[in-house]
Amino acid sequence: MSELRDLDLGARPAQGHPRLASRPSLSYHRGTWLAPRREAAAGTGDEEKAVAIEVRGLSKKYGAFQAVDGVSFEVQAGQLVALLGPSGSGKSTILRTIAGLETADSGSVMLTGEDATALPVQQRGVGFVFQHYALFRHMTVRDNIGFGLKIRKVPKDEIRRRVDELLDLIQLGGYANRYPSQLSGGQRQRVALARALAPRPKVLLLDEPFGALDAKVRDELRTWLRRLHDEVHVTSLFVTHDQREAFEVSDQIVVLADGKVQQIGPPQALYERPANPFVAGFLGAINVLPLRSLKAGSIGRGPETWLDQPPADHAEAYVRPHDLDVFAERDGKPYWPARVERITPLGSVVRLDLRIAPDHPLHIELPRNRSLGVGFAPGDEVYVSPRHLNVYDRAQNSFQPVDVHRAMGLALQEGAGI
Numbered sequence: 047m048s049e050l051r052d053l054d055l056g057a058r059p060a061q062g063h064p065r066l067a068s069r070p071s072l073s074y075h076r077g078t079w080l081a082p083r084r085e086a087a088a089g090t091g092d093e094e095k096a097v098a099i100e101v102r103g104l105s106k107k108y109g110a111f112q113a114v115d116g117v118s119f120e121v122q123a124g125q126l127v128a129l130l131g132p133s134g135s136g137k138s139t140i141l142r143t144i145a146g147l148e149t150a151d152s153g154s155v156m157l158t159g160e161d162a163t164a165l166p167v168q169q170r171g172v173g174f175v176f177q178h179y180a181l182f183r184h185m186t187v188r189d190n191i192g193f194g195l196k197i198r199k200v201p202k203d204e205i206r207r208r209v210d211e212l213l214d215l216i217q218l219g220g221y222a223n224r225y226p227s228q229l230s231g232g233q234r235q236r237v238a239l240a241r242a243l244a245p246r247p248k249v250l251l252l253d254e255p256f257g258a259l260d261a262k263v264r265d266e267l268r269t270w271l272r273r274l275h276d277e278v279h280v281t282s283l284f285v286t287h288d289q290r291e292a293f294e295v296s297d298q299i300v301v302l303a304d305g306k307v308q309q310i311g312p313p314q315a316l317y318e319r320p321a322n323p324f325v326a327g328f329l330g331a332i333n334v335l336p337l338r339s340l341k342a343g344s345i346g347r348g349p350e351t352w353l354d355q356p357p358a359d360h361a362e363a364y365v366r367p368h369d370l371d372v373f374a375e376r377d378g379k380p381y382w383p384a385r386v387e388r389i390t391p392l393g394s395v396v397r398l399d400l401r402i403a404p405d406h407p408l409h410i411e412l413p414r415n416r417s418l419g420v421g422f423a424p425g426d427e428v429y430v431s432p433r434h435l436n437v438y439d440r441a442q443n444s445f446q447p448v449d450v451h452r453a454m455g456l457a458l459q460e461g462a463g464i
Contacts, residue, residue, distance in 0.1 A: 096158070098123040098249055098281035099144065104153035106139050113139045114150070115305040121249075121298070123158070126275045126282040128292035131302035132328070137285040140302075141251050144283070146170050158248045173242030173280075177254040179234045181226040187237050188213070188222040194245045212240040215274065232263040236270075243278065252284035256291065268294045289329055293317075301325050319447055323438060326364050326445075333370075333408050335363040337437070364445070365435035367411040372398060373429045374422070381429040384408060386422050398422065400430065 099121035106114040114136040121127045129137040142148040144155050146167035154163045162170050181190050188209055195205045213219045216236040226234055235255060242250060255271070256264040272295050275282055286292050292299050293313040301308040301316065301324075309321040320326035323334075373381070387407075388399040391414065398410040408430065422428065436445040 096123040097121065097156075098125075098158050099127075099283060100154075100156035101140070101144065102154045102156075104140060104143060104155070105151050106136075106143065106148065107151055112305050114143070117153070117302075117305070117307055119300050119307060119310055121281060121283055123281050124279045125297045126272070126284070126295060127298045127300065128296035129283065129285045129300050129302060130287070130289065130292045131308075132287055134304075135302040136305040137287075137302055138253055141253050141283065141285050144249075145172050145174050145251050147174075171248035173245065173247035173250045175235075175238050175242050175250070175252040175255050177257045179226070179231075179238045181234055181237060181241075183226050186223050186225055187218065187229070190226070190237055191240045191244055194241060198245065208244055212244060215243075215277065216240045230263070231259045232267055235259065235267060239271075239274070243280065247280065250280045250282040252282065254285055254287075256286075256288075264288075264291070271295055301328065303328070318434070320364075320436065320445060322443065322445070323364070326436065326438075331367050331409065331411075333363075333365050333367065335365070335402075335406055335408070337361045337363055360440040362438045362440070363432075363435050364438055365432050367397070367409045369432060369434045370408070370410045371431045371433065372400075372410055372412070372422070373431065374426070376429055381431045382408075384428050384430045386424050386426045386428055388424060389422060400428065402430065 097120045101120070102118050104114055104117040105112070113134075117136065117140060129140060131137050139148060143150050144157075144162075146162070146165060150163070154161065156162065157170060157172070182193065185193065191212055192205045192209045195208060200208075209222075210219075213222055216239065218233060218236060218240075221229065221233065226237070229237065239252075239255070256267050259267065268291055275295075284295070296313060298310060299313055299316055300310050303324050309316055309325045316325060317329050320329065326332050372384075382402045384400040384402040386398060387401055390397040390399070392411075394414055395411045396414050398412065400408040400410060402408050410430065434448070436447050438445050
């Protein structure tokens with residue numbers, strides 16, 4: 047029986063949509079997450095890209111509950127960044143503190159280079175979009191959008207021009223004289239966004255903007271919001287607990303848990319190269335396989351040969367269901383032997399529940415057309431080959447990415463057997 051062997055470590059580049067792959071990562075330096083700076087183009091005099099939102103050491107308690115604990119990050123001008131995390135992770139508290147709706151116990155907030163920590167809401171120059179629209183029911187769509195301009199005593203002609211411009215932007219030109227009760231949920235949220243954009247804010251803050259909408263409308267509005275952002279280029283920070291929403295819309299994601307930043311970076315990079323087990327598990331389905339107990343099974347030398355040195359006693363392999371191939375026969379690829387326990391069609395994909403030696407569950411997702419061609423059945427003996435995985439060392443609290451097929455190719459070029 048052949049085995050997984052002679053695999054070296056190699057970071058896999060971000061893949062997927064070219065816009066995702068080209069996004070720069072944020073770095074961690076001296077206890078603070080820092081946004082990358084754009085290098086000046088040779089001979090053009092191009093300057094570093096400005097930071098529009100800068101949060102430093104932000105902390106907030108509610109009684110004994112630590113809602114936010116020393117959070118720091120930056121958002122470059124013109125970016126759309128997501129605060130992503132489970133309920134209670136501090137997302138909305140951070141957003142409301144940036145807006146001035148909450149007061150932090152410690153830390154600072156800079157908006158477009160100005161210290162806004164002590165500024166009142168009306169002087170911060172932010173637009174805020176709430177989950178439940180917060181439209182004025184007695185006002186028409188036109189009056190709702192122009193409300194912020196009216197209280198700023200902007201001339202009526204200018205208000206009319208600005209509202210017409212925004213109505214066209216949100217594709218609701220024929221709805222100007224309707225009331226919120228005459229609109230769908232998606233249309234109301236578009237109006238709320240237009241109202242927030244009307245005064246031309248420095249930054250736009252969105253708190254679970256699609257949370258009150260059904261799944262189909264959310265999908266449509268996500269696409270619309272990204273297109274809108276690409277047109278207006280206003281720096282935007284939005285809160286969500288929906289991983290897919292964050293991936294589809296944002297340039298960067300700030301992953302939060304227990305009031306702390308876990309990792310910051312482009313969506314695809316976070317997915318493929320998580321910083322810790324929480325990020326790996328929160329950003330999608332994951333298989334966790336303890337390396338030492340696998341070695342004790344029927345795999346021979348096995349996964350420990352992927353590393354430059356033997357793994358620690360509690361080292362684990364993290365591999366996503368779609369990064370696994372399954373075969374009815376050995377074909378020269380590295381593999382784990384497994385037994386099929388259950389097959390579950392899930393629309394466009396089919397989920398296979400397997401068990402590998404000695405007694406570890408493993409979940410695989412295959413495109414439906416491919417699974418039909420293979421024809422597996424419960425009880426079948428199969429061979430599982432990982433394409434990409436991360437090895438986590440609990441003692442070092444670090445992940446090592448492994449591109450299995452790349453490493454296998456290098457081993458074959460050197461004449462090593464598989």
